Structures are given as structure tokens and as C-alpha cells.
Amino acid sequence: MRISYKLATAFLPVAFLMLAGCAQTSQMAQNDTGPTAKTAPGLWSAYDATFKTAKYIDLTHAFAPVQPVWPGFGNAKFKAAVAGQDIPGYVSVGEEFTYAKHGFVATAYDLPTDQYGTQLDPPAHWNPMGATISDLPATYSVRPLVVINIADKVAKDQGYYLHVSDIEDWEQKHGLIPEGSVVMVRSDWYKRWDDINSFNETPFPGVGLEALKFLHLKRHILFHGHEPLDTDTTPNLEGEYWLMHNNFTQAEGVANLDKVPEAGALISIGFAKPLGGTGGYARYVAIAPADWKYGVTLADAPGAPLPEQPYPLKRDENGVMRPTAD
Structure with missing residues (x-):
């Protein structure tokens, strides 16, 4: 199995530190050094050495x-909670x-579908025997990230499919796709998101059925x-049908893949967990x-405390809380 130099150098320090951290934890237990020990236990050393400075x-x-x-569904409605x-x-x-x-506000969301925005589709979306979103294991958390760029081909033919x-071609540059990884297909279609008519144009960039079969059956990806909201433009959505009936998931409506390395990054996967859900409102973050x-790094955006708004929050005409100058 060939592993690219970039991928290897990105993950070897993490693997080494994880092993070192476990050894340190074991040694601490033997020496009964307790909370005064200076070595970071378990995976904390990997976090300190790698993730604190990651992008x-x-x-x-x-x-x-x-x-x-998708026009078969409707748009969400936001309003003040009562x-x-x-x-x-x-x-x-x-x-x-x-x-x-009352000292606080809350928002009520009328969500006509769980197939909305950036999402994670579980098999139950199409498969009556398939796993629902609440069945997905905790191992859907952090994985190697592969980005395959077809944006140049889409610029010439907006209906181009991943082949x-x-x-x-990606593997010629970077080595075999890691087993259990997440493969994102970059088309730059996400740049149309704020122009709804343009984003909804057909044809749009797709992912071919043979490519899906290759990724899952040959490379065993997660x-x-x-970036579009459908897998392909075939009459029966053959790619999505095949995925769900073979008990695989997929991500849709992904953004910013042009800002991520093609190899060597990780992806953090978060999603809402409604019981028996047939779709997941997802949050994907690349870690480069x-x-x-x-x-951004943790130094740029530590997250606590968070910065305040420039103006007080008020609801706009669609019920969205936005900072608004009087």
C-alpha cells in the first residue's frame, strides 16, 4: 500500500504522540505521580503538539x-419562541x-425537512431497512480527509461527473486513499449558494455511480x-439510490473545499441526532x-470568551437574529 509523503508526515507525529501519551499514562500509574505529573496523559499530548497549532x-x-x-421540500421558517x-x-x-x-430570547424553527443545507444523509433516507441518523456510531467523529478537485473540468462542463x-489521478499524486476516510469532491459549486437560481441550475456537477462503487468497494471509505444538494442528475438518482440501499452515508451541500489541502488533513464530523432521523443537519470542519x-488557529479564535456583536441582536424580516444598528 502506497501512502503519500504528505499524508504520512501529517499523521505520523499524531500517531507517535498518541503512543507516547499512552506510555506516559502507564508510567504515571506505576509511579503513582498523581495530578502533579508534568506529562500530559493519554491523547492530550497529541492535542498540545498538533491540534493546538492546526488550521x-x-x-x-x-x-x-x-x-x-430541493423544490419538493420547502424552506425553513425562523421566529421568536413563545x-x-x-x-x-x-x-x-x-x-x-x-x-x-425575561432576560433571554429563544428561536423556534419550522423545519419542513431534514434534507436542508449542509447535511449528512443516512441510509434510512432511501432504505426502509437502513440506519437512521441516531444509529450512526460515535466513530463518525474524526477521520482522514481526501479532497478530489474536479473544479477545472466543471468550469468547462458544469454537468461533469466524478470519474x-x-x-x-489523485492517487498518482498522493498514494492510495486511506481506508475509512471521508472523500470530498470539490467542484466550486458552493460559490453559487447565495444565488439560488444559479445554484439550482441543471445540470450540476455530479458523482458517477462507478466512482462511488470504486470508493466504497475498492477503497472502503466512510x-x-x-457541494450540490443531489449526488447526480440521472432520472432515478442512481448514485444516491445505490449508496443508501447498500447502507452507506453521504454529505451534501458542502462548502469551502477550495480552501482545504487535497491530502494530509483531517475532518471533524458533527450532526444533529434526532431519534430515527432520516437526515442530519451537519457541521463539517477540516483540520489542516x-x-x-x-x-484559523486556536490562537486566532480560542472560542472562550466569544467576541460580542458590534450592535444589539434583533430579528430581521425572516426571523433571523442579526446585529442591527438603531
Whole structure:
């Protein structure tokens, strides 16, 4: 099995540190050094050495009341949450929660479909015997990330499909696709997201059935992802049908793949977990090496405390909370 130099150098330090961390933990247990030990236990050493300085790239569209959606569904509606029952002296049933009166606000979402925005499709989307979103294991968490770029071909033919030959070209440069990885197909279609008519144009870039079979049956990936909201433009959506009836998942509506290295990065996979859900509102984040040109580090965005808004939050005409100058 050939592993690319870039991929190997990206992951060997993590693997080494994980092993070293486990050895340190074992030694600490033997020596009973307790909480005063200076060595980081378990995987914390890998985090300190690699993930603290890594670059993080969000691959996710925020879902909104106005955005592209398959026309068979509808758009979401956002509105202020209201009290569902009386709390004497505090709130009456049907009353909207406000900062001024109650000290907090909340939002109610009317979501006509779980196939909305950046998503993770489980087999149950098409397969009556398939796993639902709440059945997916915790191992859907962090995986190697592969990005196959077909954007140049899509620029010449917007209906271009990923072919097996595109996968083989990637492997000529980077080595075999790692087993259990996530393969994202870059088409740059996501750049049309804010122009709904343009995004919904047909044909759009697809992923061919033979390419899907190759990725799953030959390379044994976890799942693939693409930027449009469908896998292909065939009359029966043959790619999506094959995936779901063979108990595979897929990502749709992915963004920013032009800002991610083709090899050597990881992907963090997060999704809502409604019981028995047939789709998942997903959050995908690429984790790239520290010297990658795009993304933010923990030093750039530590996350706690978060920065305040430039103006107070108010609901716009679609019910979305936005900072608004008076």
C-alpha cells in the first residue's frame, strides 16, 4: 500500500504522540505521580503538539430561511419562541420571550425537512431497512480527509461527473486513499449558494455511480461528500439510490473545499441526532497542518470568551437574529 509523503508526515507525529501519551499514562500509574505529573496523559499530548497549532476550516453553510433547497421540500421558517404555558408572575402562554422582560430570547424553527443545507444523509433516507441518523456510531467523529478537485473540468462542463479516472489521478499524486476516510469532491459549486437560481441550475456537477462503487468497494471509505444538494442528475438518482440501499452515508451541500489541502488533513464530523432521523443537519470542519495557508488557529479564535456583536441582536424580516444598528 502506497501512502503519500504528505499524508504520512501529517499523521505520523499524531500517531507517535498518541503512543507516547499512552506510555506516559502507564508510567504515571506505576509511579503513582498523581495530578502533579508534568506529562500530559493519554491523547492530550497529541492535542498540545498538533491540534493546538492546526488550521481549522469550516466546510458548512449556515442554514437559513432563504437558501437553496430541493423544490419538493420547502424552506425553513425562523421566529421568536413563545411560552407554551403560564408561569405566574413571569410569562403568559403565547408570550414572546425578550431580553428586556425575561432576560433571554429563544428561536423556534419550522423545519419542513431534514434534507436542508449542509447535511449528512443516512441510509434510512432511501432504505426502509437502513440506519437512521441516531444509529450512526460515535466513530463518525474524526477521520482522514481526501479532497478530489474536479473544479477545472466543471468550469468547462458544469454537468461533469466524478470519474474513476479522477480518483486514480489523485492517487498518482498522493498514494492510495486511506481506508475509512471521508472523500470530498470539490467542484466550486458552493460559490453559487447565495444565488439560488444559479445554484439550482441543471445540470450540476455530479458523482458517477462507478466512482462511488470504486470508493466504497475498492477503497472502503466512510463516506463521500459533494457541494450540490443531489449526488447526480440521472432520472432515478442512481448514485444516491445505490449508496443508501447498500447502507452507506453521504454529505451534501458542502462548502469551502477550495480552501482545504487535497491530502494530509483531517475532518471533524458533527450532526444533529434526532431519534430515527432520516437526515442530519451537519457541521463539517477540516483540520489542516499548521503551515497550511487557509483557516484559523486556536490562537486566532480560542472560542472562550466569544467576541460580542458590534450592535444589539434583533430579528430581521425572516426571523433571523442579526446585529442591527438603531
